[in-house]
Amino acid sequence: MAYPDYCLAAVEKPGRYIGNEINIARKNVEDIDIRFAFCFPDVYEIGMSHMGLQIMYALLNERADTYCERSFAPWTDMEIILRQKNIPLLALETGDPLSLFDFIGFTLQYELCYTNVLNMLDLAGIPLFSSQRDEKAPIICAGGSCAVNPEPMADFIDFFYIGDGEACINDILDIYKANKFNHGTKREFLRNIRNVPGIYVPVLFDDSQDGSSKKTEKAFVSDLDSSYFPKSYITPLIETVQDRVSVEVFRGCIRGCRFCQAGYIYRPVRERSLETLIKQADDLIKTTGQEEISMLSLSASDYIHCNELITALTQKLSPIHVNVSLPSLRIDKVSLELMSKAGEIRKSGLTFAPEAGSQRMRDIINKGITEEEILRGIRQAFESGRNRIKLYFMIGLPYETEEDILAIPALAERVLDQFFSIPKDKRPKNGANISISVSCFVPKPFTPFQWVGQDTLETFRAKQNLIKRNLNRKIRFSYHDAEQSIIEAALARGDRKSGQAIYNAWKNGARFDGWSEKFSYIRWVESFTQTEIDFYAHRERTSDEVLPWDHIDVGVSKRFLIKEYNQAKSAQITPNCRESCGGCGIEGCIYA
Amino acid sequence: MPRLLVLFSKTDVMKFIGHLDLLTLFQRAINRAGLPVRYSQGFNPHQKVGFAAPLPLGVEGLNEVAEITLEKYCEPYDAALSLAKQMPRHLFIKDARMAEEYEKKSAALACAAKYKIRPREGEETEVTLNLAGGLKQYMKEFKIPDYTYVSRIELLRKTESGLVPLYQIYKGNNHES
Structure with a gap:
């Protein structure tokens, strides 16, 4: 079965729903013991840009007893037709309804996709609350970075998988298969997996505890270099958001920016060797035929062999017209040299993230970069022929003053001054094109700022206006919707009770909340209450408060996070892990 | 420069793949097949691949024509076969031949x-x-x-x-x- 033609002909982008891509797994369902639907709760083009999906899909399909298929959130035009015609949500490979599967696994990459999880279950005809699902219903599981605080989604999910997907997924499937052959119940299966690393089963959680009893430790791959990596990626038939293949250079980050959740939950830093990366890149290019490969990491230039890697890859790939791209670069000399090496010199634009305008603020967030370095980097960018510079900033950071806000337009102006201080014949002829993009700080679990009260809507708006009023007219200004960031914060730091609000929001029509044109703040205020939004998002928490995610252990100690928060108070920076170990408590770290 | 004309059909779900995406699909298939495709000169080189006429989204095509400019002559049958192996289901390579020198571009x-x-x-x-x-x-x-x-x-x-x-x-x- 597949979606009928009249459905596909009536939607804006039918290519999202047809499957049939290059390198997908084709198996005979009769030969399969375990059917797994990997679900990405956003639109196809976003989901197919996610490397985790490619890895998990290939890994699961390595198993002869398992068939992993995919499903994505149907866009609103498709949803209308599916509901009208009573067509359930299907998996792309076989076109079978999701309700026939053994597992439905969601990846939670951002909080504002939570209502899409509910919507996908509902479109599949599966009861939303785990308490309402019987033995016949698929087992609903969830992983991804948001799973580190599973509580807001705990009412809907049978088990959460916290940590690196490659580490223990096979153990889970082995246990499932054994349980199935022994005619065990779903509850028995959940009991059997609860001690596997990374597994959290909400219905088996004894919430009488104070957070000090048994914690769920994240699953993690200690040796990334030898860990599973696919030989091929699914190559989509329609253009995706990140329309390129990517290899993961390293996992984790040495930097420790205090607002950044990824910088803490993916610790310790684990690198891949040069040889492995070159081999993986080569495989992917050969099997996909794609024309660009991206070096994925949280901070590419921090890879020790970055220079050699780029040299080797460009030597190998430029002759066959494959571009090597380097996202996530810091504004330093090393990065610029790397970029020109990667042949990105011909690109006219550069994006940098100073995050804050004043040095004091950058020290508070532990960004570890000085204004001098920023300006020097940008000057070099201008001198190398680039004229389009985009700078990312954040507002609403802890201890922020009006001066810190005003430092943002001031820094942007000095960037512009840099351009004009370069002799005319040495700078790009078509003038400087500088823009700043300002987002709203969202406090996240497992960061030193997890206790911080988020700014209110009024404060965010006042700060946005302050920037706008003081910004040189030659510099373009864009900012992120504060309303979305507030709901993101409420969900990120929510607890078991937040599930009801997510349900209400979905019931009231919330879909694709990450898309500003679909998002409605009023709807969320009505789904929560203003008091609850204040409680979850805007309230400053004390360090002795029991947090909803205290029963999850990502390996970084709470003591360290408190210490970092205190360091932030006095604008003290913590050196990066390579310079000296800050004592975060993570096990298996090469820098400890 | 030798030009390879490829006759193909695009049916079933493949009719929902639009013209620009089809171009990318062909380019990636050419890469995987390792055909000696010609690239344009200049700042941003791209493969010289085109179609005789774009198909509207949702319309199937039984005898569509793609035109691939090559760096060097290759046996049309071999090229068609290696390209066919790289195509998704419902995109079927039916035949290939070299364009005659006097032949105008198929799009013209x-x-x-x-x-x-x-x-x-x-x-x-x-x-x-x-x-x-x-x-x-x-x-x-x-x-x-x-x-x-x-x-x-x-x-x-x-x-x-x-x-x-x-x-x-x-x-x-x-x-x-």
């Missing part, structure tokens, strides 16, 4: 096409329409709904003796089928 030659239109079950018509908006006009004129089954059977070119299938060679006797 294609001027009309024969369509099969089925507004309702059992009600089927075949029409020949020009490629410059002919289908759209026809659908509008006869008030045929958008999601009607439409199939482009054959692309056509103009000759002294009237409209003939685009892919066939008409000058000289060197066409083998």
Whole structure:
């Protein structure tokens, strides 16, 4: 079965729903013991840009007893037709309804996709609350970075998988298969997996505890270099958001920016060797035929062999017209040299993230970069022929003053001054094109700022206006919707009770909340209450408060996070892990 | 430069892949097949691949023509076979031949096409329409709904003796089928 033609002909982008891509797994369902639907709760083009999906899909399909298929959130035009015609949500490979599967696994990459999880279950005809699902219903599981605080989604999910997907997924499937052959119940299966690393089963959680009893430790791959990596990626038939293949250079980050959740939950830093990366890149290019490969990491230039890697890859790939791209670069000399090496010199634009305008603020967030370095980097960018510079900033950071806000337009102006201080014949002829993009700080679990009260809507708006009023007219200004960031914060730091609000929001029509044109703040205020939004998002928490995610252990100690928060108070920076170990408590770290 | 003409069909779900995406699909298939494709010169080199005429989204094509400029001559049959192996289901490579030097680009030659239109079950018509908006006009004129089954059977070119299938060679006797 597949979606009928009249459905596909009536939607804006039918290519999202047809499957049939290059390198997908084709198996005979009769030969399969375990059917797994990997679900990405956003639109196809976003989901197919996610490397985790490619890895998990290939890994699961390595198993002869398992068939992993995919499903994505149907866009609103498709949803209308599916509901009208009573067509359930299907998996792309076989076109079978999701309700026939053994597992439905969601990846939670951002909080504002939570209502899409509910919507996908509902479109599949599966009861939303785990308490309402019987033995016949698929087992609903969830992983991804948001799973580190599973509580807001705990009412809907049978088990959460916290940590690196490659580490223990096979153990889970082995246990499932054994349980199935022994005619065990779903509850028995959940009991059997609860001690596997990374597994959290909400219905088996004894919430009488104070957070000090048994914690769920994240699953993690200690040796990334030898860990599973696919030989091929699914190559989509329609253009995706990140329309390129990517290899993961390293996992984790040495930097420790205090607002950044990824910088803490993916610790310790684990690198891949040069040889492995070159081999993986080569495989992917050969099997996909794609024309660009991206070096994925949280901070590419921090890879020790970055220079050699780029040299080797460009030597190998430029002759066959494959571009090597380097996202996530810091504004330093090393990065610029790397970029020109990667042949990105011909690109006219550069994006940098100073995050804050004043040095004091950058020290508070532990960004570890000085204004001098920023300006020097940008000057070099201008001198190398680039004229389009985009700078990312954040507002609403802890201890922020009006001066810190005003430092943002001031820094942007000095960037512009840099351009004009370069002799005319040495700078790009078509003038400087500088823009700043300002987002709203969202406090996240497992960061030193997890206790911080988020700014209110009024404060965010006042700060946005302050920037706008003081910004040189030659510099373009864009900012992120504060309303979305507030709901993101409420969900990120929510607890078991937040599930009801997510349900209400979905019931009231919330879909694709990450898309500003679909998002409605009023709807969320009505789904929560203003008091609850204040409680979850805007309230400053004390360090002795029991947090909803205290029963999850990502390996970084709470003591360290408190210490970092205190360091932030006095604008003290913590050196990066390579310079000296800050004592975060993570096990298996090469820098400890 | 040698030009390879590829005859293919695009049916079933593949009719929902649009023109630009089809181009990317061909380029990636060419990469995987390792065909010696020619790249354009200049700042941003791209493969010299094109189609005789874009197919509207949702319309299947039974005899579509792609044109690939090559760095060097290669055996059309081998090229077709290696390309066919790289195609998704429902995109079927039917034949390939080298373009004759005197032949214009297929995009310049294609001027009309024969369509099969089925507004309702059992009600089927075949029409020949020009490629410059002919289908759209026809659908509008006869008030045929958008999601009607439409199939482009054959692309056509103009000759002294009237409209003939685009892919066939008409000058000289060197066409083998």
